[in-house]
Amino acid sequence: MTSLKIKLAGLALAFMLPLTAVARAEDMGIDDPQRDAYYEALKGKKVVFVPLALGFDLTDGWYASLKNQLEPLGVSVDVRDPNWSTDAGSRAITSLIAEKPDAIVVHNPDVQTYAKLLRKAEQAGIRVLQINMKSAYATDVFAGADYMDIGRRAAEAVVAKCGQGTSGKIAIVQGVPTAAASAYQLRGISKVLEKHPEIKIVSNQAADWDASKARAITETTLQQNKDLCGIIGFWDGMDVGTGAAVKQAGRDKDVFIVTSGGGGKAGCDNLKDGVFDLDISYDVPGQARDLANGIKALFQSKSKPGENNYSLYTQLQMLTADNLDKYRNFGACWTVEGLASK
Amino acid sequence: MAAAQGPRRRFKASHENIVIAITVILFVGFSLFLNGFLTTGNLLTLLRSVSVLGILGVGMAVVVISRGIDLSLIATLAVGAGVAIVLSRPDGPLPGGLPFWQGALLGLVFVVIVTALTGAIIAYADLPAVFTTLAMGSVIYGVGRVLFLPAEANYLPESATWVFALGRGQLFGIPISIICFLVVLVLVHIVLRKTALGLFIYAMGDNPVAARSAGIPARPATVVIYVFAGLVAYFAGLLTAGAVNNINTRMFNSTLIYDVLLVVVVGGIGLSGGRGGMKNVLIGTLLIGTLLNGMIILNISYNEQSLIKGLILLLAILVDTILNPRDEQTSQQGDI
Numbered sequence: 001m002t003s004l005k006i007k008l009a010g011l012a013l014a015f016m017l018p019l020t021a022v023a024r025a026e027d028m029g030i031d032d033p034q035r036d037a038y039y040e041a042l043k044g045k046k047v048v049f050v051p052l053a054l055g056f057d058l059t060d061g062w063y064a065s066l067k068n069q070l071e072p073l074g075v076s077v078d079v080r081d082p083n084w085s086t087d088a089g090s091r092a093i094t095s096l097i098a099e100k101p102d103a104i105v106v107h108n109p110d111v112q113t114y115a116k117l118l119r120k121a122e123q124a125g126i127r128v129l130q131i132n133m134k135s136a137y138a139t140d141v142f143a144g145a146d147y148m149d150i151g152r153r154a155a156e157a158v159v160a161k162c163g164q165g166t167s168g169k170i171a172i173v174q175g176v177p178t179a180a181a182s183a184y185q186l187r188g189i190s191k192v193l194e195k196h197p198e199i200k201i202v203s204n205q206a207a208d209w210d211a212s213k214a215r216a217i218t219e220t221t222l223q224q225n226k227d228l229c230g231i232i233g234f235w236d237g238m239d240v241g242t243g244a245a246v247k248q249a250g251r252d253k254d255v256f257i258v259t260s261g262g263g264g265k266a267g268c269d270n271l272k273d274g275v276f277d278l279d280i281s282y283d284v285p286g287q288a289r290d291l292a293n294g295i296k297a298l299f300q301s302k303s304k305p306g307e308n309n310y311s312l313y314t315q316l317q318m319l320t321a322d323n324l325d326k327y328r329n330f331g332a333c334w335t336v337e338g339l340a341s342k
Numbered sequence: 343m344a345a346a347q348g349p350r351r352r353f354k355a356s357h358e359n360i361v362i363a364i365t366v367i368l369f370v371g372f373s374l375f376l377n378g379f380l381t382t383g384n385l386l387t388l389l390r391s392v393s394v395l396g397i398l399g400v401g402m403a404v405v406v407i408s409r410g411i412d413l414s415l416i417a418t419l420a421v422g423a424g425v426a427i428v429l430s431r432p433d434g435p436l437p438g439g440l441p442f443w444q445g446a447l448l449g450l451v452f453v454v455i456v457t458a459l460t461g462a463i464i465a466y467a468d469l470p471a472v473f474t475t476l477a478m479g480s481v482i483y484g485v486g487r488v489l490f491l492p493a494e495a496n497y498l499p500e501s502a503t504w505v506f507a508l509g510r511g512q513l514f515g516i517p518i519s520i521i522c523f524l525v526v527l528v529l530v531h532i533v534l535r536k537t538a539l540g541l542f543i544y545a546m547g548d549n550p551v552a553a554r555s556a557g558i559p560a561r562p563a564t565v566v567i568y569v570f571a572g573l574v575a576y577f578a579g580l581l582t583a584g585a586v587n588n589i590n591t592r593m594f595n596s597t598l599i600y601d602v603l604l605v606v607v608v609g610g611i612g613l614s615g616g617r618g619g620m621k622n623v624l625i626g627t628l629l630i631g632t633l634l635n636g637m638i639i640l641n642i643s644y645n646e647q648s649l650i651k652g653l654i655l656l657l658a659i660l661v662d663t664i665l666n667p668r669d670e671q672t673s674q675q676g677d678i
Binding site: 053055056060177202203204205206209211212214215217219220221223224240241244248266269275336 | 377378390394590596634638
């Protein structure tokens with residue numbers, strides 16, 4: 001009897017063991033109390049991106065990466081492409097104010113044009129984030145390059161190359177002079193150069209972000225100044241023209257070219273080919289992550305749109321032909337396909 | 343032309359001569375007062391920087407002489423060259439990419455198709471050229487961007503060696519792009535002056551109705567003219583790509599088309615058609631080139647440059663209007 005009881009008990013135990021094991025697995029670890037709120041805050045939200053235009057590395061990169069980071073969380077990411085028209089951009093933002101998406105990401109053509117509209121959008125309860133190019137009106141989040149710092153770094157690099165024992169002559173190839181990127185960068189450069197009287201700016205011209213114009217300007221400058229030592233260009237997409245002119249003149253070994261850009265594959269290729277010597281990268285994948293995190297934080301925040309202003313300046317990368325392999329591990333030399341398919 | 347028939351006729355104060363005079367004054371002034379302007383190196387740089395503009399000017403001039411206008415030239419330039427590049431890039435839509443000459447051939451076919459369509463609409467549907475080409479510019483740009491060119495900047499594949507040579511090479515110390523400009527200029531000059539097609543073009547521009555009554559095949563000739571302008575633009579696009587490594591479709595949004603019109607109009611080819619020739623394109627190109635080059639050497643700021651360009655244009659038009667006042671006949675010719 002007893003032995004039967006024991007046997008039965010043993011059998012019952014044998015059946016219950018896996019059950020208790022399952023019960024224990026349910027109890028393992030602890031619940032993260034925040035995660036439900038996080039997913040809930042993001043789910044079903046709508047973000048609209050208003051770039052200067054799609055179709056070039058910076059804007060395509062931001063857009064692809066935003067979609068990649070936010071869409072799996074149930075956030076829809078759309079774009080209104082004004083194709084370089086500030087009028088079309090203003091109209092897009094105006095109609096968005098009526099449509100009331102949860103957030104707008106704006107890429108400003110200059111510091112003034114969208115300022116009033118951005119304030120109106122915030123008053124209408126829309127979160128407004130600005131990417132890389134600032135408006136005079138500060139909104140919830142600005143994520144982007146500190147162009148004054150880019151100017152400072154570019155000028156310091158040129159000062160280091162074009163000091164004692166050289167002609168000290170440098171040229172500046174600006175983009176569109178009214179763009180924030182040009183104006184702030186120029187100030188950064190001049191703050192450094194005023195401490196270095198040995199450096200002479202022999203040419204300071206605007207090439208409208210156009211490679212052909214940059215090439216024509218640089219050719220003429222090189223003709224006039226056979227001993228030119230350095231060039232600061234304002235965007236690597238434009239400065240392929242600057243570099244082509246220097247190469248054509250056979251001066252690519254002794255003219256130091258600094259430029260800046262998003263750190264994409266084209267910039268890296270041009271560094272490898274010796275078109276530029278230094279490309280100060282504002283790390284588009286990093287900026288896109290800052291932007292996505294800004295959006296996530298704002299959607300969880302209880303503050304009103306425009307109540308706080310956060311500036312998230314990008315950590316810059318000083319890309320040269322020699323350190324590309326190192327920076328590749330930190331997102332440099334990215335492609336849009338890569339950002340879209342992570 | 344009553345005013346020109348007075349005693350002033352001795353000075354031959356035509357538009358053309360005025361522009362030549364302005365160019366010469368600028369040129370001599372820069373030579374005297376600007377160190378390093380009058381050097382072989384700088385003069386070659388000057389010419390090279392406007393050779394693409396000059397080539398586009400040739401295409402536009404032929405259309406304008408036939409009493410048309412082609413505002414879609416820049417779209418054709420950017421998209422045509424872009425298609426050639428994208429189809430022959432290893433990472434393009436075609437796996438591995440075509441050899442560059444095949445891509446270039448397909449770019450050419452694309453340009454012929456769209457420009458023939460433009461010409462046919464103008465010739466057979468009798469739509470005004472200015473609106474047709476304005477719309478076709480957007481169509482060409484849109485089709486190009488949607489079907490072939492998702493990115494604005496399209497870098498030349500390394501296999502495109504002859505395009506690099508066109509854009510950057512030199513022959514006897516002269517940049518090849520300058521030689522290209524001069525060759526196109528001379529070829530078109532011969533076509534305009536020595537061939538039946540040239541005769542048709544002037545006749546159509548001078549009086550389209552009379553030209554048609556005289557038995558000139560005006561409609562097919564119009565199609566040929568627009569295709570020709572498109573091919574010139576395509577060639578200019580390849581030159582541009584060779585010079586700066588890539589073609590950027592954003593050129594379509596730039597003011598380049600107005601610069602091309604400026605070269606043609608300042609050079610003295612009236613928008614009412616039937617007048618002027620390749621000499622005027624050369625003069626207009628040289629004036630713009632001298633002006634731009636001098637202002638870069640002087641390191642004049644962006645805004646001042648715009649002001650000076652505007653003032654010189656205004657001066658050219660003003661002097662022309664005073665010396666060659668409009669009369670009943672010329673003002674009726676349908677200026678734009």
